[in-house]
Amino acid sequence: MDIDECLGPSPPDCGPNAKCINVPGSYNCTCIDGYEPSSGKANFTHASENSCQDIDECQGPSPADCGPHANCTNVPGNYSCSCIDGYEPSSGKVKFTHASENSCQDIDECQRNATICEPHGNCINMPGSYMCKCSWGFGKSQKDTSQICTDIDECNKTPDICGPKATCINTTGSYWCECRAGYVPSNRNTTLCQELQAPSINSSPEFEGIKEMCRNFSLQNVTLRFNALLNSTSLWEGGDKWEVGLAVTVLLQSVEWAALATALRSPERTTQNVTTESLAIQTRLVTGNCSQHSEVFMLRAHEETMDVHCATVTGAATQGLGAAAFISYSSLDAIISARHLSEGNLLAGGKLEKSHLNSRVVSGAVGDGRPIHLSRPANFTLRHRQAKKEEEEALCVYWKVVAESSSWSPDGCTAVHTNSTHTTCSCDHLSSFAVLMAATTVTDSSPLTLITYVGLTLSLLCLFLAILTFLLCCSIRNVSTSLHLQLCLCLFLADLLFLTQVTRILTQVACAVIAGLLHYLFLACFSWMFLEGLHLFLTVRNLKVVNYTSASRFKRRFMYPFGYGFPALVVAISAAVNPGGYGTSTHCWLSLDRGFRWSFLGPVCAIILINITFFVLTLWILRNRLSSLNADVSTVRDHRLLTFKAIAQLFILGCSWSLGLLQVGPAATVMEYLFTIVNSLQGAFIFLVHCLLNHQVREEYRRWLKGFQMFSTKSQTYDLSMSAVPTTSTKTVRGPLLCSNTSL
Structure with missing residues (x-):
């Protein structure tokens, strides 16, 4: 039987970076990958015969192909490719071994760092680098080795730039001319100032x-x-x-x-x-x-x-x-x-x-x-x-x-x-x-103002119809519709307050009060949206707990204290920390000084992130459990549909305020119009998602219309017959079915 010398009690000494390979009746020592024998002998039996040295794949006869704008770096037993300065890998992988795995693309330093050439400098991107060019009216001093652009004193550089009868006054990045006493500017080209x-x-x-x-x-x-x-x-x-x-x-x-x-x-x-x-x-x-x-x-x-x-x-x-x-x-x-x-x-x-x-x-x-x-x-x-x-x-x-x-x-x-x-x-x-x-209170007839008035009016009408629907439709009454109702109430009051105060001249105190109320109402909208996400997650996690007992317990113990208490707490803390932050000279909203707007944007961003997490977990649970449940379980299917509607609602409310943060740079005007359109039509979107796209609500609407038509027809017939047929009996006319108790 062949002896495996490599695994024996006294394995042969092949030396570092080498491995022992057993062969019938003997064994061989060979260098591991990335190393080569110093003597050129591929096989040997002892470290004294040969040594394994690192192969420099970057400098060999067939160097590694790292592609353009990349460097090859040799490491013991291997090598790696990395992009040179000014370039970055397209796939995000910092190290690679061949050009087919990655490509190095130019880094646009100007877009990545807007202040890279500040102050008074314009950034120009170049392949693998960038260049700073001073703005008009600024230049770099020859005596100063720094890259800071300093103002050019045009008056000293060109003393007669304004002509003999005017005085040159240097300004930051420019200059201007002013005629001396006894002279005024002239429209003629022959002289700048005339007597x-x-x-x-x-x-x-x-x-x-x-x-x-x-x-x-x-x-x-x-x-x-x-x-x-x-x-x-x-x-x-x-x-x-x-x-x-x-x-x-x-x-x-x-x-x-x-x-x-x-x-x-x-x-x-x-x-x-x-x-x-x-x-x-x-x-x-x-x-x-x-x-x-x-x-x-x-x-x-x-x-x-x-x-x-x-x-x-x-x-x-x-x-x-x-x-x-x-x-x-x-x-x-x-x-x-x-x-x-x-x-x-x-x-x-x-x-x-x-x-x-x-x-x-x-x-x-x-x-x-x-x-x-x-x-x-x-x-x-x-x-x-x-x-x-x-x-x-x-x-x-x-x-x-x-x-x-x-x-x-x-x-x-x-x-x-x-x-x-x-x-x-x-x-x-x-x-x-x-x-x-x-x-400062000049009537604005800009397109944005017109969009705001039309959009908010339409949203108020849709929110009013949604509130009536959630109050009167018995067939859809549950905890979810209760949450929808509170959200619609808060958004209706916020839009109504904003629409009624925007065109009125208000004192500073009244403007501060309105700003605080708007802060509270808009935060309340997001609080109820958070409760919707939490309720969906808890219900889907325990799919069997869909009875009225669990729903009412959730409602009594959690809904109203948090839905209306959390925004009140945030507003109280904000007013205590910065009481002057409510109301500005032009708008009854939060001041931009000292970052006070984050007293609203901070909780909003936190609620949006938490709800996104809830919805991802909800969709994951539904995906795993719906395949194993009976397809006739309508409650489970309804929760899946309700989850998608809640995600759409999160997008409607969250997207509008996200667009408000993007009103900077060249696309500020476009973002301003998108922000105004989406924000003013929130009520219309909510009515569309939760009422018009709800099959039960549409059926209830049809039942109401038929009931009103039948009631109208029977009323007319009854009025005609009363004069001809006297009767003492009481006539019962069935109209549209409404809930006897409209409190949710």
């Missing part, structure tokens, strides 16, 4: 000698001269709208220039104040550097203030002396309002078209009056002429001269704080400013 041409105004005696007077007189005399100019009724009432606008532009620029000029001529007076019936001026001089002064200066005129940083004043200094001026006009807002607001002469549409001035006109200037772009914004606090209403929004605007016309513009100004009496504006340039009040 003011308003003979009827410039020839007015009030304008004569102002600049000459500024060289010789004090700020008091200059202010009195402009006061007389503002009180000249013939000047402001004699011209048309264009002439008055041009006169206002000349006046504002002249007062700024005169205030700064007279302040610089009196260096011994650090602060000057002048107040007349038409305007008030305060000037401030800064000598030396800002370390000797306060970081921020406050200038006050009338009841308005201007906060400007010291560096802004010193940066515009002339011969080492910096000047700042703040002017407040008592009656100029009435002159501009009558001419430039009632006739709609406004650059920006929308809110500005239906607004009114609600503050004094103020002006701020530094240096020699030339417009400059501020490295640090200046703040203006303006008092309202009339108390701000709840439905109004405060807009900060400045007097802008464009194409030989003047109007209010919100560019570069933001309202950082507002209350009923004051508004604080933060602006990145100095000019003349005011506060406009715009109504």
Whole structure:
């Protein structure tokens, strides 16, 4: 009998990475897969004769085929293929051994990481890599080795970019030009700015000698001269709208220039104040550097203030002396309002078209009056002429001269704080400013609004019919219809509340209350949907427990406390944590600040995920048990159908709010329309799924229609026979069958 030396008590020593193979009357040592003998001898009998060394499949005469954009990596006894940097496997398998198993596809870094080139950079995908290109108006500094795109100062790069009669003001990513005092923009191509041409105004005696007077007189005399100019009724009432606008532009620029000029001529007076019936001026001089002064200066005129940083004043200094001026006009807002607001002469549409001035006109200037772009914004606090209403929004605007016309513009100004009496504006340039009040409750006739009204009206009608069906149909009364009924009631009340309050002007407190009620009702809808999923799962898990006892036990012990208690608990906690999160200036819903919307989206997402789990388990149980049960068990078949309807309901309610989270990026408009359509038609979908597609409900509808027809026919016959055949008997007419007790 052959001796198996490999399995004997003293097996031969073949060495590492080798194996012993028994042959009749002897044995051989051979290298295992991935290794080869160092001597080239395939078979040997002892480790001293040979050694097994690793085969480098990546560098051999027939290297492994890993395909394009992949690297071969040798490992002891084997090898693996992996995609190179910038590529990823199409199948998701990181390691593979042949190109037929996988392919390496380019990674789109731009889509995967939207902020990979931030800030101010555009990402361009390339094969195996990507490239960042600075946005227009930004570039990379040659001195800085970082990849950050910095703003290009077009004004320093091209000093004459605005022409000889205009000042270039650099902005983030761009620039803009503003004509100097005495010039206005021109529509002609030969020059950017042209000299003011308003003979009827410039020839007015009030304008004569102002600049000459500024060289010789004090700020008091200059202010009195402009006061007389503002009180000249013939000047402001004699011209048309264009002439008055041009006169206002000349006046504002002249007062700024005169205030700064007279302040610089009196260096011994650090602060000057002048107040007349038409305007008030305060000037401030800064000598030396800002370390000797306060970081921020406050200038006050009338009841308005201007906060400007010291560096802004010193940066515009002339011969080492910096000047700042703040002017407040008592009656100029009435002159501009009558001419430039009632006739709609406004650059920006929308809110500005239906607004009114609600503050004094103020002006701020530094240096020699030339417009400059501020490295640090200046703040203006303006008092309202009339108390701000709840439905109004405060807009900060400045007097802008464009194409030989003047109007209010919100560019570069933001309202950082507002209350009923004051508004604080933060602006990145100095000019003349005011506060406009715009109504926020403007009737919207957009397609989305029309879709909302039509969809919600249809949903309310369908939900009302569904509620009547669940109340009156005795043949379908069970725990499931009770759950459907509560869901329809909550959704009906939520849609009705939303539809009735959306077109009404509400106070802040009323808006917060409505937002809390909507939060509660929509959460209640999802709570009852969760109970539907749980009830289906418990019933299918115990298919024999389908009697009224188990159903009523589930109803009494669990349904109502959770269905109405859980959303109340969430709303109470949310209101306690962030009471100001209910209601915004534009919508009676949850605020987006501090992530407060997740007090609604968090429970909704959790309920959707739990219900999906319930439905998957329910379908799995039905799949395993229906094959072994009698096909005549109608209750089991009904639960299978009810499960699919519940899944459809989950999709209807959950899909709409999921679409709300996707309203970002290029497809935001499409998602907004889908969100509005699906959300406004939820009631119609529920009526379709649970009523019109229910065979028992359709049969009940037919029975009702036949009963009403028979009742109508018998009533007519009975009325005709009453006059001819007197009788004392009681006649019973059978109508549609309704439940005697309609409480579920």
